[in-house]
Amino acid sequence: MTDLDAFIKGLPKAELHLHIEGSLEPELMFELARRNGVAIPYASVEDVRAAYDFSNLQDFLDIYYAGASVLVTRADFHDLAMAYFRRAAADGVVHAEIMFDPQTHTDRGIAFEEVIEGLLSAAEEARETLGMSVQLILSFLRHLSEEEAFATLAMAEPWLDRITAAGLDSSEVGHPPVKFAGVFAAAREKGLKITVHAGEEGPPEYVYQALDLLEVDRIDHGNRALEDAALTQRLAEMGMTLTVCPLSNLKLCVIDDIASHPIDAMLKAGLKATLNADDPAYFGGYIADNYRAVVEGRGLTRADLATLARNSFTGSFLPPDAVARHLAAIDAFLEENA
Ligand SMILES: Nc1ncnc2[nH]cnc12
Numbered sequence: 001m002t003d004l005d006a007f008i009k010g011l012p013k014a015e016l017h018l019h020i021e022g023s024l025e026p027e028l029m030f031e032l033a034r035r036n037g038v039a040i041p042y043a044s045v046e047d048v049r050a051a052y053d054f055s056n057l058q059d060f061l062d063i064y065y066a067g068a069s070v071l072v073t074r075a076d077f078h079d080l081a082m083a084y085f086r087r088a089a090a091d092g093v094v095h096a097e098i099m100f101d102p103q104t105h106t107d108r109g110i111a112f113e114e115v116i117e118g119l120l121s122a123a124e125e126a127r128e129t130l131g132m133s134v135q136l137i138l139s140f141l142r143h144l145s146e147e148e149a150f151a152t153l154a155m156a157e158p159w160l161d162r163i164t165a166a167g168l169d170s171s172e173v174g175h176p177p178v179k180f181a182g183v184f185a186a187a188r189e190k191g192l193k194i195t196v197h198a199g200e201e202g203p204p205e206y207v208y209q210a211l212d213l214l215e216v217d218r219i220d221h222g223n224r225a226l227e228d229a230a231l232t233q234r235l236a237e238m239g240m241t242l243t244v245c246p247l248s249n250l251k252l253c254v255i256d257d258i259a260s261h262p263i264d265a266m267l268k269a270g271l272k273a274t275l276n277a278d279d280p281a282y283f284g285g286y287i288a289d290n291y292r293a294v295v296e297g298r299g300l301t302r303a304d305l306a307t308l309a310r311n312s313f314t315g316s317f318l319p320p321d322a323v324a325r326h327l328a329a330i331d332a333f334l335e336e337n338a
């Protein structure tokens with residue numbers, strides 16, 4: 001391992017933008033397909049990887065939803081999540097806030113209970129065996145209706161004390177935050193935090209809507225906010241956390257190459273950016289790969305990486321005492337590695 005790798009992996013960090021369905025590695029996809037007798041349109045693991053050549057978000061989403069069809073039982077969701085937790089722990093993740101898309105499963109006849117119980121039991125195992133804390137973000141699919149999002153929130157009702165936040169993902173353009181103003185107001189009433197994808201492919205206007213109409217606690221991606229100086233300044237002044245995903249941006253052609261990623265522009269503008277993997281099985285890297293990519297592509301320093309790791313805790317939904325504990329662990333790590 002290089003010095004830089006050891007530094008990145010040793011730096012305590014939280015992952016705030018991770019779709020658990022997007023952590024389904026091809027090997028596990030094949031194993032679950034066999035276990036459940038589900039047909040998949042690939043002959044081999046290499047065949048699957050070759051299909052992961054996307055030119056935009058929708059290209060990816062079509063393959064991502066098809067891949068999720070191998071997830072059937074609560075054991076499948078447990079195994080999927082444990083594989084991610086182990087991999088994330090190896091990258092120095094000590095706290096993970098993972099998104100899941102219930103509608104991807106309930107719309108093909110899988111009970112909500114199977115999904116959530118599998119994820120909750122894995123979260124418990126991660127706590128016990130890896131010392132990692134985990135929170136769940138229930139994400140609504142924005143290409144579906146607000147009525148369907150309300151039905152999903154109703155399904156989740158018995159588990160709301162074990163769900164931290166509500167999220168919004170899937171096809172962004174044409175499905176602005178305003179479409180979901182009612183369901184996010186209801187989610188907030190029920191005590192959930194709110195984090196939505198905005199400004200990944202969608203315009204700055206969608207980020208304004210996320211702030212003004214959904215009153216979000218966090219923005220997922222937010223890249224296109226940089227096109228609007230007043231918006232950038234507002235996000236910086238309010239200390240809004242952005243969950244930025246460099247390798248995702250590259251694979252989905254939000255940027256042309258990693259050397260043109262705006263992560264340093266974000267930090268320079270005073271934005272509270274964090275680094276995350278988004279859908280690591282599809283985008284060719286976990287969180288440490290994203291940290292390394294911005295060092296290699298944009299020349300970020302170790303001090304910048306420490307800032308990004310600090311932001312991951314101050315931008316998390318953890319209580320203040322836990323945040324303070326993690327920040328102290330970063331300080332101790334930096335002291336040991338000065
Ligand atoms: N990057 C992304 N953007 C929107 N929806 C998603 N679902 C999974 N990954 C996503």
Ligand SMILES: [Zn+2]
Pocket residue numbers: 017019169197220278
């Ligand atoms: Zn995402």
